[in-house]
Amino acid sequence: MSTVKTAELVAIDERRLLRRLDDLAQRGALPGGGIFRALYTPAWTSAMELVTTWLKEGQLLTRRDAVGNVWGRIEGSRGGRAIVTGSHIDTVRGGGALDGALGLVAGIEAVTSLWERFGRPTRTLECVAICEEEGSRFDTNFWGARAIADRIEPNEAERTRDAAGTSLADAMRSVGLDPANAVQAVRRDIDVFVELHIEQGPVLEDHGPRLGVVTTITGTIHQEIVVRGQPDHAGAMAMSRRHDALVGASAMTLAIAELATRMGDPAVATVGTIVVEPAQVNVVPGIARFTVDARHPDAPRRTELITQIGDACKAAARERGLVVEIRTLRDRPPVTLSPRVADVLRRACRAAGLDPRDMASGAGHDAQVLAAAANTGMLFVPSIGGRSHCPEEATAAEDVVLGTRALASALRELAYQQ
Ligand SMILES: [Zn+2]
Structure with a gap:
């Protein structure tokens, strides 16, 4: 990985970003409040279809991989290993509108904005909607990121079951995926993975500033x-x-x-x-x-x-x-994220107007799995009241926009270098 040592503020479409977050929150919305989008369920399929529509609207090459992760890609003029952003589409039962969804919708917004404003990047740039992270249906988690990072165990899909006794393999078949092909989801050509996420705790809200660069994910x-x-x-x-x-x-x-x-x-x-x-x-x-x-x-x-x-x-x-x-x-065990990607993120935060806090993540994330396969970085925005994994999960709209701008600036530095 080499980068130009510059960062510039990249304009994004704020209204599109916030509207899409609202739209995604309708997929899997529970009557009593909260959201439940569990892997390979109808709510999950509906959410993935919505994301696919956005990727196609943005003129990205769109495909679903062998475990159901959905990718949008812009081929770089010089090719090479890819710069990827995204997050997970699944939620816990009764979860909120931003855990996973923010990184995914913001990633699409950042990549689409760069493509609209600056044209073809030099490096291949991709967004990914990761199929599962939370472990809220099957007795397993990080299914999507582990498939990408080649961390799925032999016969894992056949062995793993949900509370109703349905195997992960049968659930895959129900959405048109063949569990025997899961290994085809492995990617060995990712240079950088960057994930924007809500903090899910109170540190940024209590102590500021409004952006945090994650250096370590807790063990x-x-x-x-x-x-x-x-x-x-x-x-x-x-x-x-x-x-x-x-x-x-x-x-x-x-x-x-x-x-x-x-x-x-x-x-x-x-x-x-x-x-x-x-x-x-x-x-x-x-x-x-x-x-x-x-x-x-x-x-x-x-x-x-x-x-x-x-x-x-x-x-x-x-x-x-x-x-x-x-x-x-x-x-x-704890996972240390890439210091070089953290530097890029710090410059991007400064371009967006503030010095970020270096912090450890107390929650687990796809980034900790993908760190085995790529140079990985994470950016946090504040969670109101530190609340997450509940219907009250929220972040101020201005912080959602700020985080997305910083993400776009980081991707600009990473993917548009001369
Ligand atoms: Zn998450």
Whole structure:
């Protein structure tokens, strides 16, 4: 990758950008509020058709790849490895209008504006609507980005199922895709991937400025913790003789939250699910199972947090005569994004009028997967109230426009170099 060391403000069509965000938010809109566009469902297909229309309106060469990612392409006059922007089209259940959608619609706006104003780029320039990121239907995530980065496991589509028991492979067939061809989605010719995204947290809103350049994407571990005690009669067994698994799990939950709080931002740890057995009103719980999601963008600090959580759970179990088992479900180390793309993004933010904040992303993103296949960068705009993955997810229109302008400036520098 080589770049010219300039950045200029690129004009975009603000009204088209905001109107398209509104239009996309109608696809998969739930009657009670919020949006649900799950992979390979009718709402997803309808959203992909809308995006395809926009790409064609912009005179981009449009195609759907082997897993359903939709690409729009402008061939560069000098060819070479591609400059790509975009984000995911799927949402969580009851999600908002911007997670994924912003990077996708802004990417189309930025590329279309560049094409309209400056003509053919020297480098090939593409937009991508990534088919799935959230893991909100199947027991898998980053399906679209992993397909591009050659990270899909053999037979994964046949093995992976949704809550209704439908395999990912059958869901692919239902939208006209052949799971046997998934490997054809692999791209080895991407030079740069840039993703604009909402922050999904409160840092930019609370501390400013209105743009953030992501340097690192946090590392996440998911664990299942099983606490085994002894089921007993809730009336007859004395408190002093009990081995209550839920009391133990509760002490562990409090300890986990305290450990992350004591470590300080950006350490976070969450107990998101808990179930007990036998789950009866008059029985002391014999077993409690809960999950932990713990994150830190710094690898040694993340390891320290995980160790502390394990130690605290063992200590809480010992104190109460309980047995604890800890199993890792998923372990994704922190990912460092490309310093060179970050430099391009910083210059683009300055061209748009402000000095951006360098920051770590606490959420996972397609960019962390694509970082294995390309020089990858991410740009954040503020989330109002830090809210995301909910119907209230929102960003001020002026920040949506600002972020899109900065994205367009970055793509101008990357794709129009002489
Ligand atoms: Zn997202």
